[in-house]
Amino acid sequence: MAPHDAPEPARPAAPADLVDFSVDLTSHEVHRRAQVLAALGPDWDPIEALLxxxxxxxxxxxxxxxxxxxxxxELVAAGVLPARGGGRAAS
Structure with missing residues (x-):
């Protein structure tokens, strides 16, 4: 086929041809959280982890x-590190 006989490339769909698409991930998020807590195990103590x-x-x-x-x-002032103990590092 000669270059001048080549078919036109397909055009993207016009906005009127778009279909509304939404997904509710609520059940997936609940399942994910349950899996995370199961992986942490019954002995996980969030307060101990934070300490x-x-x-x-x-x-x-x-x-x-x-x-x-x-x-x-400077890093604390720039927001790179969290401010703790009045903005000073531990001594």
Whole structure:
């Protein structure tokens, strides 16, 4: 077939040809949450997990020298790190 005889490419559907499509994922979300809680197990304690995260944060950002503290404070001011303990890293 010669290039001038080639068929025209298909055009996208006009907006009037669109079909309203919606999916309710509520039951899927409930199932997903149930699976997450089942994977965590009956011994999972959310308060203990949060306290562990706080302790890890204190270890990570504790005992900073002056330059490290300045950078930490800039990151807190920029919203990169959460403000804790009056905006200062743990000492």
């Amino acid at each position: 562990g995260e706080d302790a890890a944060y204190d270890l990570l950002y504790g005992n900073l020298d002056a330059e490290q503290q300045r950078i930490h404070d």
